[in-house]
Amino acid sequence: MGEVLLSKLSTELADIDGEIEQIDNKIGELRRKKTQLVQKKQAIERKIELKTHEDSDVVVDRWDRDGFSWSDEANKILKDRFHLESFRPLQRAAINAVMSKEDAVVILSTGGGKSLCYQLPALLTKGLTLVVSPLISLVEDQILQLRKLNIDASCLNASTSKEETKRVEDAITNKDSQFRLLYVTPEKLAKSKRMMNKLEKSLSVGFLKLIAIDEVHCCSQWGHDFRTDYAFLNVLKRQFKGVPILGLTATATSNVLDDVKDMLGIQAALVFRAGFNRSNLKYEVISKKSSDEECAEEIAHVINTQFSGQTGIVYCLSRNDCEKMATLLKTKGIRAKHYHAYMEPSEKSSSHQNWISGKIQVIVATVAFGMGIDKPDVRFVIHHTIPKSIENYYQESGRAGRDGLPATCILYFKLSDVFKQSSMVQQDRTGLSNLYNIVRYASDSSTCRRVKMAEHFEEAWEPSWCQKQCDVCQRATSSELKSTDVSKETKIAVQIIEDNLNAVKDGSGRITGNKLLDLLSKKLAGSRNRVFCEKLILFLLLESYLQEDFHYTVYSVISYVVVGSKWSVYKGGEILMPLYSNELGLSETKSRKRKAGSSSNEKRVEAEDDEVVFLDD
Incomplete structure (x- = not known):
């Protein structure tokens, strides 16, 4: 009797699994259809609004326009202080929103100019902008660039001198100070009561004007890079009433976005999202050779033949891989240097600066080289090992072609690398599901790479829009799937x-x-x-x-x-x-x-x- 019952239950379970699989397939189709309908609806609504105001010079879009009381000064600062001729997509909208004291989340691809969304308001408000960032290398790079523009900015971390700490603390509590941007890590805020006390005093004298949270997806446990210290940031909205919060990231699905807004207490925040696509980037996935030596030889050949003399990044999983790859590339006549978290700060800084200046052609790095620095002429980004998520791959590969010119993103892929990564991410809440998503992307040789990315980021995309800018669409084959x-x-x-x-x-x-x-x-x-x-x-x-x-x-x-x-x-x-x-x-x-x-x-x-x-x- 028990065996009959077990058999019946097993059959029922198999039927359910079959139905679930069918539903999963339909979900992807429905998501694409929904996005297409939403975009069509928005286009029709925009046409109606334009028709309604056809006799008016008023720009329909509420935020992405001039005409605010600060617009003239914002345009002047853009040209005179940042030496830029025009705003990039969504920058002006984000600036206008925070200047109107609205909370906002900005989703812009790597290289889209997220930093200007809080740097320019810092000058407009003539007060303090607090920037929470997890990337010390990025912070150091931004401060260096800001000081070149004669903008007083600093960061407070474990390596900051006592003299600089005192100077900053005095500056942020003085409403007449010329100090404009203070960068801190989430860990600094979470663990330093003194820091929070100084910020409260800054608010009380009317100097604290804006809080910007970079890599805001780290707030969400559903995100690809959740950090526990980001959970502390939920106090900011309650503690600093009246100060707008600006979240910035290159990637966020709707689930992550909702989670971030809820955690930060900014449920009504405006969302400015740019499309995921960067048309100048070509995506390729290459089957990785069985031995490290063979793979390294192939990467060296690709760089020498396709990107001779051009700047690029090679991402590796471990510091040993980085050092080994850099050594091999140098034997092939490529000016290469490794970069990883275990290097001395001075050595990391030297590698970074030599790469920026062009003395080094290729930086061979772990994800510790996540600084998102403003180097526009990166012509290739090569992943020696599969990253841990589509979001990570999108961000890391997105460091190519920031000047808008053609660039190539190559991912080397083999089965053994999946098990290396899974052992590292399995303890994360969504670690395995995120990893398997990028595995699906890499192992699918029949679907346009951009279609796979679009599905993940919940956007509609037709293969024809790729313009053969991925290996799948470019490959001319008579083989039938x-x-x-x-x-x-x-x-x-x-x-x-x-x-x-x-x-x-x-x-x-x-x-x-x-x-x-x-x-x-x-x-x-x-x-x-x-x-x-x-x-x-x-x-x-x-x-x-x-x-x-x-x-x-x-x-x-x-x-x-x-x-x-x-x-x-x-x-x-x-x-x-x-x-x-x-x-x-x-x-x-x-x-x-x-x-x-x-x-x-x-x-x-x-x-x-x-x-x-x-x-x-």
């Missing part, structure tokens, strides 16, 4: 996992993803190649036929691969994996058989192939 049944290969993968698990009496015979790839490649050697096996394991992970299981050791976290929830209720039938004909991974012998075979003997050849698949080692 087909849904290929991989149920037999999947059974072999599962059998390998179970055999290893049962090989040890206590059931501790767990298997890593890399070991599974080795054994599966050996098992299928007569019919499928290693590249196919790698794509299969990725597909099964993303579709929950397999899943990662993490175990802690004294020194590290190890990712093992186990049977997933979908396989547990699998009752047979096809498992369809989308593949191009050139991705089937057929052996040369098998490929020749298929080409030689006519439609009349097709089934016989397939039967022979199946026998090959199930051969024992």
